[in-house]
Amino acid sequence: MDPAMELTERKFRHWCRLVESHTGITVSDCWADFARRRMVEHQSFSRQPEDSGESLQALVDRLLIKETRFFRHPPSFNYVARVLSGDSDVSESDSQPEPPSGFSLWSVGCASGEEAYSLAMLSEQLCQAGKLSSPFRLLATDLSRSALDIARRGEYLRSRLRHLNAMQQGWFESAGDKFLRVGATLKKRVVFAQHNLLDPLPGKTFDVIFCQNLLVYVAPTRRKMLLEKLAGALKPAGRLILAPGEFFGTPPKVLIRDRCDPAVLAYRRSPNPARGH
Template sequence: MLSTSAPQRAMPFASLPNMGEEEFVRWVDLLERRTGVLVPPGRKSFLVTGLRMRMRETGYDDFQTYFNEVLNGVRGAMEWATLVDRLTVHETRFFRHEPSYDLIAGEWLPEIARPGSSGAIHAWSVGCATGEEAYSLAMVLDRGLRSLGDHRMYFGVTATDISNAALSVGRIATYPRERQAEIPEPFRSEYTELQGSDSFVISESLRKRVGFALFNLLEVARAPLKQLDLIYCQNVFIYFARERRRKMLEALASRLKPGGLLVLGPGEITGFTDPSLTRVGGRQTLAYQRLG
């Protein structure tokens, strides 16, 4: 809620002004500094549409006044928390990049869950959006561990994102029915249940293994998560400036335990090397394992 001194009258969308170049640069810079997400000039309309939508809801009719409001102390921080959801892309799918899940199930997991092994596998879905990636990971880990048999291993997935609205969808774990087809068999039958005629829900046993939390990736150096077995981060760094990607990746990789796996999206970065990591998997994947 904005304070009572803030404008509250909903503006007609079309009557909101166009954004000048200087104004655009100011917003791009704010978003980049706070989230890492870089909006190139070709995506100006995405930024302007997101801002206009939110300005219309809160009754602002010029970008400069709204910009000042967003910078305005606690009130501005609360407004930013809502706005950031409108200025970030949450496009996602279950099993979005199948070769990455095949790598986890077919190569990495059998090495980690050898007969007689015990303990827990801690996975982190970074930039999880509305949860599809985290649940896909949980399905692969659950089924994979069961199929490998002779061990006593538990697993949990922590799913984080900068958007509270996206995380809420993940927590509810209910998705439109047509999206169920994204989940390949046998995972679909085992881990999803129809709910009414229009939606499906992730099974309770799997939901218990996935926890959602608000977390800004730019603060990775302060993340409480460490000694992780698996970090899965796809379609997040592609929105970041190239100069930022390497540093952020090094910081993420430092959160892995020896033998831990970092799985990125294939287009996330080129030519990344780190002396503590070795590249694993084939050409279709971009994954690194921490040396022991």
């Protein structure tokens, strides 16, 4: 083997271990080639892999695939709307029929903000329809600084909003010929912050945690641990919504699978931790 290629492989594996230890992200075989190309694009990764500070953050930004869109999985958003409005089909005897005034949501792995703003639109529409108490708070977190910069600006290509209905598009204002900008009313509802799920939780509890297409980056051995952390951030009877097919194992005992819609992977936190799923 060419010594240079051998060295490159060592550096690649070094970065993979470093990224996993700091973020929980595992570079699996199915996207190793993609990860290698991303590392090669930034020459500092091949020259000085030991300098982990800003270089590690830049690498994480490159590795995270920011593919997302508004209302990406409609059944999941419909489920959230039913939960927040107190729909009897998704309410349990020990749940509250409607979240109290000041209800809260957390968009975990929000990428460039489309998911968080979708949740904000949905919640605002419920408030305006009198189906939900207001105000609400929505925390949106991600590892990627560059994605969060886009989210905070709230400017998106018009082509990415074509599938939204007229009411949903009404939350945006023009930002030139090619872009639309999230309006001030909606933007003030969302707080964006950088957060690593391996770090301590935000210190608040939530009525709804929306965490889709994040666990696929995490080694299977870590997934249940992260679910336990997320369950700890739920209020009693709060809901955790994952992407379909994202988790196949046995969930923490405090999480009860909600099977009201087979297209949605959702769990309800039991008020009694002793109860199973």
